[in-house]
Amino acid sequence: MKIMLIAPLLVLSLYLVQWLRGPLSAQGTMNEILRWGLYASFAFLVCFCALNRVGRQLIFAAWSILGMFLSMRALLAVCGVIELPFAVAYSHSSAVSVTGARLAGVMEYPNAFGAVMAVFLLERLFAVATYYERPQKRGDGCGGVEQEEAGSTAAALLRLLPLFPYAAALLLSESRGAWLTAACACAAVLLWKRQLIAPLLAAGAAPMVAAALFYRQLARAGLAVESSPGLLLLAGLWAGALLAGLWLCRRQRSAAGSAEPPCWHWRR
Numbered sequence: 001m002k003i004m005l006i007a008p009l010l011v012l013s014l015y016l017v018q019w020l021r022g023p024l025s026a027q028g029t030m031n032e033i034l035r036w037g038l039y040a041s042f043a044f045l046v047c048f049c050a051l052n053r054v055g056r057q058l059i060f061a062a063w064s065i066l067g068m069f070l071s072m073r074a075l076l077a078v079c080g081v082i083e084l085p086f087a088v089a090y091s092h093s094s095a096v097s098v099t100g101a102r103l104a105g106v107m108e109y110p111n112a113f114g115a116v117m118a119v120f121l122l123e124r125l126f127a128v129a130t131y132y133e134r135p136q137k138r139g140d141g142c143g144g145v146e147q148e149e150a151g152s153t154a155a156a157l158l159r160l161l162p163l164f165p166y167a168a169a170l171l172l173s174e175s176r177g178a179w180l181t182a183a184c185a186c187a188a189v190l191l192w193k194r195q196l197i198a199p200l201l202a203a204g205a206a207p208m209v210a211a212a213l214f215y216r217q218l219a220r221a222g223l224a225v226e227s228s229p230g231l232l233l234l235a236g237l238w239a240g241a242l243l244a245g246l247w248l249c250r251r252q253r254s255a256a257g258s259a260e261p262p263c264w265h266w267r268r
Contacts, residue, residue, distance in 0.1 A: 005040075005044060005047055008039040009040050011039075012039075015029055015033045015036060019033060046059075064162065067162055068162055070106060070107075070116065070117070070120075071105075071120070071162070071166055071168075071169040072165055073105065074087055074103055074104075074113070075103075075165060075169060075234060076231075076234075078103060078172065078218060078223050078225070078230070079225060079227060079230030079233075080230055081227050081231055084105075086104060087104055087105055087106070087108075088101050088103060088104060089101070089102045089103075089104045089108075089109070089110050090102075099219040099222060101223040102172070102173055102223075103169060103174075103223060104173070105169065110174060111173070111177060113173050114169075114178035114179070115177070115178045117166050118170055118175075118178040120162070120166045121163070122185060122186065124159075125186075125203060126189065126196070128159050128163070128199070128203040128249070129196045129202075129203050132199040133198075133199045153246070156246055156249070156250075157246060160241075160242055163203070163241065164237065164241040167208050167210075168211040168215065170182070171215040172214075172215055198252055199249065199252055202249045202251070202252035203248070203249055205244075205245070206240070206242075206245040207241045207245055209241075210238070210244075211237075211241075214233065
């Protein structure tokens with residue numbers, strides 16, 4: 001973290017010294033001073049937020065808002081709700097696109113959009129899986145009643161909320177490189193942490209199935225649907241994915257808790 005702070009400040013100081021000594025290009029040097037000053041300010045802000053609990057929550061909120069903005073803006077454009085030029089890239093080559101249309105979103109490039117959506121999807125999948133993999137809190141004594149750690153239903157739904165938009169946007173991008181990379185990254189993490197396999201499957205099954213159904217319906221129409229049917233399809237599949245995902249996660253956690261040995265086994 002110290003390197004992250006020192007490096008941009010060092011480069012900024014070098015440009016400041018050069019500017020004071022009379023550079024060959026005053027405008028170019030000033031542009032670099034502004035650029036590296038921005039880098040240094042950003043690095044300081046990130047380090048401050050990372051070391052502060054409220055700051056970490058702000059970073060997480062900004063990350064979630066950014067992901068939902070990118071995915072939902074693209075999906076709403078496909079459903080005809082909003083106007084977004086170049087949100088869909090068309091191709092007559094089957095080697096480029098199986099359906100002839102690929103979702104590009106605000107990035108206007110399907111491969112880049114797919115890669116970004118894969119990152120957001122993997123982050124949320126493993127965050128949810130890690131949360132539901134944690135053991136449930138138990139009451140005092142052997143006969144204590146288990147306390148559910150998942151919290152309220154609203155909080156659980158918020159954790160699962162972004163999974164369907166991310167998965168749907170990733171599939172509609174038809175970025176085979178992003179698909180393959182996401183699958184390899186997921187497999188690598190699961191080989192390292194095998195205890196996440198069950199909660200990951202529980203968290204990701206419903207959103208992925210709903211996203212596949214959404215992709216199938218829109219692919220038939222070449223990513224060009226009327227606003228009302230498209231919005232109803234999006235809302236219906238999203239709601240179904242949320243409710244089914246919540247049920248699967250809680251069932252998996254309950255099954256994992258009931259499979260644990262009785263507490264008297266751990267006493268001497």
